[in-house]
Amino acid sequence: MRRTREVMILWAVALGLLAAACGGDGGEAVASGDQAVPTMSVRGVVIQVNESPGDEGVESIVVKVGDEEATFLLGEAVDQRWDSAHLRGHMLLETAIGIRYIREDGTLIAVDLTE
Secondary structure (H helix, E strand, O other): OHHHHHHHHHHHHHHHHHHHHOOOOOOOEEEEOOEEEEOEEEEEEEEEEEEOOOOOOEEEEEEEEOOEEEEEEEOOOOOOOOOHHHHHHHHHHOOEEEEEEEEEOOEEEEEEEEO
């Protein structure tokens, strides 16, 4: 479990650096619990769509950003039009999407997706 947490932290740091290099911004914030958490932005190609058990929609996506891959949980704020079919369409056509996300306890949580 500790090894998994260390890997997630390293991914988060690498993705943060990549987002900064790609023009990601930390200027906006999203409320998370009692405090505002700065958001970051990145563009990448969806390479995997993971659905929630029990047909509750998409749980997470794996996105290729440059030479790296990152997993994003889809937060409740993500527009419902980003369903499994829509995301798989982007995956099949290899069209990049924009992801605005927060980092919470080493987990990347998408708060908004854009074409």
